[in-house]
Amino acid sequence: MTLLEQFQLWLGSIWPGWAAYIVPAIVGIVVVLGFVLTMVIVFIWYERRLLGRFQVRLGPNRLGPEGIFQPIATAVKILLKEDIVPAKSDKVIHWLAPVIVFVPVLMIFAVVPFGERAILTDLNVGVVYVVAISSISAVGIYMAGWASNNKYALISALRAVAQMVSYELPVVLAILGVVLMSGSLSMTQIVASQKIPFLLLQPLGFVIFFLGTVAEMNRSPFDLLEADSEIVAGYHIEYSGMKFAMFYLGEYGHALAYSCIIATLFLSGWQGPLLPPIIWLVIKVMAVFFVIVWMRSTLPRLRVDQLMAFAWKGLLPMAIINLFIVAAEVLWLSEITPWLMVAVNFVFAGVLVLLWSKLFTLGGGRVEV
Amino acid sequence: MTKALNGEEVAKKITKKFPGSIAAADKAAVVVTRKSLYQVAEFLKNTPKLDFDYLTNLTAVDYTDYFEVVYHLISLKHNHSVVLKARCYDRDKPAVPSVVSLWRAADFQEREAYDLMGIIFEGHPNLKRLLLWEGFVGHPLRRDYL
Amino acid sequence: MLDIRCGGIISEMAIRTEPFILNIGPQHPSTHGVFRMRVTLDGEVVVDVEPVIGYLHRGIEKLGETRTYTQIIPLTDRLDYVASMTNNFAYVLAVEKLASIEVPERAEYLRIIMAEMMRIANHLMAIGFFLNDLGAMMTPVLYMWREREKLLDLFEMVCGQRLTYNYMRIGGVSHDIPEEFLPALKRFVAEMPGFIDEYDRLLSQNEVLLARTKGVGILPKDTAINTAASGPVLRASDVKWDIRRADPYSIYDRFDFEIPVGTVGDCYDRYWVRMQEMRQSVRILEQAIAQLPEGEACAKVPQLLRPPVGEVYGHIEAPKGELGFHLVSDNSIAPYRFHIRAPTLINMTALKDMAIGWKVADLIIIFGSIDVCLGEIDR
Numbered sequence: 001m002t003l004l005e006q007f008q009l010w011l012g013s014i015w016p017g018w019a020a021y022i023v024p025a026i027v028g029i030v031v032v033l034g035f036v037l038t039m040v041i042v043f044i045w046y047e048r049r050l051l052g053r054f055q056v057r058l059g060p061n062r063l064g065p066e067g068i069f070q071p072i073a074t075a076v077k078i079l080l081k082e083d084i085v086p087a088k089s090d091k092v093i094h095w096l097a098p099v100i101v102f103v104p105v106l107m108i109f110a111v112v113p114f115g116e117r118a119i120l121t122d123l124n125v126g127v128v129y130v131v132a133i134s135s136i137s138a139v140g141i142y143m144a145g146w147a148s149n150n151k152y153a154l155i156s157a158l159r160a161v162a163q164m165v166s167y168e169l170p171v172v173l174a175i176l177g178v179v180l181m182s183g184s185l186s187m188t189q190i191v192a193s194q195k196i197p198f199l200l201l202q203p204l205g206f207v208i209f210f211l212g213t214v215a216e217m218n219r220s221p222f223d224l225l226e227a228d229s230e231i232v233a234g235y236h237i238e239y240s241g242m243k244f245a246m247f248y249l250g251e252y253g254h255a256l257a258y259s260c261i262i263a264t265l266f267l268s269g270w271q272g273p274l275l276p277p278i279i280w281l282v283i284k285v286m287a288v289f290f291v292i293v294w295m296r297s298t299l300p301r302l303r304v305d306q307l308m309a310f311a312w313k314g315l316l317p318m319a320i321i322n323l324f325i326v327a328a329e330v331l332w333l334s335e336i337t338p339w340l341m342v343a344v345n346f347v348f349a350g351v352l353v354l355l356w357s358k359l360f361t362l363g364g365g366r367v368e369v
Numbered sequence: 370m371t372k373a374l375n376g377e378e379v380a381k382k383i384t385k386k387f388p389g390s391i392a393a394a395d396k397a398a399v400v401v402t403r404k405s406l407y408q409v410a411e412f413l414k415n416t417p418k419l420d421f422d423y424l425t426n427l428t429a430v431d432y433t434d435y436f437e438v439v440y441h442l443i444s445l446k447h448n449h450s451v452v453l454k455a456r457c458y459d460r461d462k463p464a465v466p467s468v469v470s471l472w473r474a475a476d477f478q479e480r481e482a483y484d485l486m487g488i489i490f491e492g493h494p495n496l497k498r499l500l501l502w503e504g505f506v507g508h509p510l511r512r513d514y515l
Numbered sequence: 516m517l518d519i520r521c522g523g524i525i526s527e528m529a530i531r532t533e534p535f536i537l538n539i540g541p542q543h544p545s546t547h548g549v550f551r552m553r554v555t556l557d558g559e560v561v562v563d564v565e566p567v568i569g570y571l572h573r574g575i576e577k578l579g580e581t582r583t584y585t586q587i588i589p590l591t592d593r594l595d596y597v598a599s600m601t602n603n604f605a606y607v608l609a610v611e612k613l614a615s616i617e618v619p620e621r622a623e624y625l626r627i628i629m630a631e632m633m634r635i636a637n638h639l640m641a642i643g644f645f646l647n648d649l650g651a652m653m654t655p656v657l658y659m660w661r662e663r664e665k666l667l668d669l670f671e672m673v674c675g676q677r678l679t680y681n682y683m684r685i686g687g688v689s690h691d692i693p694e695e696f697l698p699a700l701k702r703f704v705a706e707m708p709g710f711i712d713e714y715d716r717l718l719s720q721n722e723v724l725l726a727r728t729k730g731v732g733i734l735p736k737d738t739a740i741n742t743a744a745s746g747p748v749l750r751a752s753d754v755k756w757d758i759r760r761a762d763p764y765s766i767y768d769r770f771d772f773e774i775p776v777g778t779v780g781d782c783y784d785r786y787w788v789r790m791q792e793m794r795q796s797v798r799i800l801e802q803a804i805a806q807l808p809e810g811e812a813c814a815k816v817p818q819l820l821r822p823p824v825g826e827v828y829g830h831i832e833a834p835k836g837e838l839g840f841h842l843v844s845d846n847s848i849a850p851y852r853f854h855i856r857a858p859t860l861i862n863m864t865a866l867k868d869m870a871i872g873w874k875v876a877d878l879i880i881i882f883g884s885i886d887v888c889l890g891e892i893d894r
Contacts, residue, residue, distance in 0.1 A: 055657040151537050220652060221723055300723045301650030303876045304559060366872040367560045371762035424743050428841050428854040441828050445756055474743030476864050500569040500893060510577055
């Protein structure tokens with residue numbers, strides 16, 4: 001019984017049925033969206049300051065103490081810009097694409113647990129919902145690339161489809177490992193079953209999931225969709241003004257959504273001593289995002305065929321093997337103390353990663369023309 | 370130290386192989402006739418003791434009576450250099466055989482000489498203007514341009 | 516054309532594809548200036564590359580014919596504007612060869628100090644932006660910029676300028692160095708090897724860098740010599756040819772330094788050669804500072820120099836390759852013909868060989884590894 005359902009029940013005793021259903025829903029949505037948008041603003045600030053620090057410089061520090069008003073200034077600047085639509089582009093699709101990229105990101109937050117009973121809707125297929133919704137953005141990106149009537153955007157759109165489709169598989173298989181261990185697809189159940197965080201119980205699954213979601217987010221080192229140095233902003237090359245703001249917020253929204261999912265599935269969500277659950281969730285999300293920004297600032301980007309090779313020849317086999325190992329453990333080892341599973345899993349993870357790094361070649365090469 | 374070969378001695382070697390191809394020779398440079406430029410260049414490149422495999426520089430100079438195309442050649446193996454020149458006396462359509470098939474380094478430099486001086490390099494696969502835009506009329510680096 | 520036989524049997528299914536032409540246009544974050552490439556792509560694979568240049572053509576060669584020999588020196592600054600000192604150096608060397616002018620010892624040492632500092636600054640920028648093209652988000656650039664800023668501050672101390680120095684003169688240099696220069700330079704030289712080690716640790720064994728650059732854009736040895744590549748591009752292809760060693764100019768024969776040579780000629784080798792050259796430049800700087808004599812900073816040269824009739828080709832090892840000046844003099848105050856042998860224009864001849872068969876992303880980094888500067892290509 002989530003907090004929202006309790007609120008609905010209480011209201012139902014006072015108000016007519018339809019109002020008792022709609023009003024708490026709207027309140028819930030507003031609260032969640034408020035959280036999301038605030039955190040996106042915080043993320044923008046956090047990333048820019050962190051990137052500055054990684055790059056031997058201060059980040060933005062002029063507007064407000066430590067530059068906390070910088071994202072607001074950025075948002076205002078983007079909103080005031082002229083909305084340019086290329087003449088020969090497909091106007092309807094050009095307008096629709098940012099919507100399709102941005103809205104699924106917001107929809108993911110419907111199943112993120114912010115506390116013990118604080119979740120917008122406790123779907124008993126929460127994980128499936130997340131996986132399904134997150135793959136809609138790929139369609140939006142392809143629409144943006146196609147409708148811009150620009151060769152650079154087209155190259156980026158084709159790469160986008162390839163990348164996002166191929167990274168879905170390892171991600172889903174890694175989630176399946178978590179689902180096996182917790183025995184349920186519902187997000188609240190997964191959090192509740194993490195006495196020891198799944199990070200320790202399934203290190204390999206965590207690594208696969210983490211790398212897969214960084215690729216889904218189009219972040220360095222997998223950001224060849226918007227590779228500044230090659231295809232000059234890729235799929236959003238012809239967007240400006242509010243539509244570009246949707247892409248920009250969508251990118252950080254994606255980062256926030258996936259960080260929340262990682263924190264929920266692998267880092268035991270909102271659980272933690274002393275502090276209120278929402279604070280713990282924010283701490284974990286910020287920690288995950290720190291690692292993501294760290295990767296962005298340090299690593300150069302992969303080429304598209306190397307990216308695909310990494311997904312299909314690197315992550316996918318390891319994800320399948322991980323699934324078998326987890327299934328075997330749940331079958332035989334779950335009665336014994338879970339710390340044994342931790343040790344076994346770490347050994348397996350270490351061995352597999354070493355083996356793969358020796359056998360794996362990042363494909364591609366010169367093509368005879 | 371890169372030994373700058375004496376032009377007169379190189380001219381002697383060239384005359385032995387291709388008599389009548391030398392127009393002038395002094396200590397600094399060898400001047401060959403237009404028609405024999407390609408054979409002399411090939412000779413300089415492929416002869417064992419000479420081995421000029423590196424074309425450092427290809428320029429054109431406009432002395433008002435004639436155009437002079439200057440080739441600076443170096444041999445990396447023997448570390449010696451020579452200066453080869455060819456003159457064309459035609460003012461309207463100066464033409465010189467192209468050495469692109471011997472040294473690909475001449476590719477862009479010959480296009481530039483064509484663009485700015487108007488010298489046509491016969492046998493160049495892609496003799497288009499390099500630095501100026503396609504519809505440009507005239508050859509700016511000539512002495513009588515401005 | 517889909518040719519499906521009726522009855523449901525698919526007999527011939529050939530999807531027609533065609534290559535398309537992409538303009539990696541004059542305005543692009545990674546073309547190191549206004550440079551255009553007309554690339555024919557088959558999917559992501561590069562089938563043909565045609566460089567189109569001339570967007571920065573200012574007619575420097577024509578301008579040189581109406582300026583005195585000293586007035587041309589600021590023009591040479593603007594050729595390879597990233598490394599102006601070596602441009603000046605090549606030009607004044609050519610003029611001194613033509614007019615047989617002796618340069619005082621102190622001026623020679625000062626010139627070499629400036630040239631080697633310039634080499635380090637140029638390679639820092641080249642490596643930094645090579646990694647930026649790879650996608651490393653400005654991080655290596657900003658680390659290397661830290662050192663480059665120190666170098667630019669030193670240059671400002673000497674001649675007041677950070678980018679286009681106009682420092683060398685025919686017969687020497689324009690000013691002698693101030694007192695605070697040598698201690699600051701000694702401090703820089705002492706800490707630079709540590710910084711180069713830092714870059715090495717950060718970059719040279721990076722998995723993604725190795726995967727992206729090893730074996731990519733190979734320039735075979737014969738092609739390199741045939742297309743007259745020079746500088747790090749030539750040396751990465753296993754040709755040990757450095758003008759400072761092969762045809763020493765100024766007083767380079769007094770210094771002890773090595774010439775790093777690559778093995779295969781791929782992008783990684785070009786990057787590696789530049790890293791090692793920075794170390795060797797620091798070595799030369801240490802020796803030059805130790806041997807710096809007292810004396811004059813410039814020889815007495817007439818204001819309006821009239822070299823004897825003749826021509827000269829003077830070349831040096833600039834950071835980007837062999838920079839040469841071909842001067843023809845007719846005993847007047849301005850040269851009769853002023854030609855610039857631009858290293859990067861000629862290095863670019865091999866771009867097609869190196870890039871065909873690779874993908875768009877590789878084309879960008881192959882081009883970045885040649886390290887061009889449009890000022891000198893277009894002149």
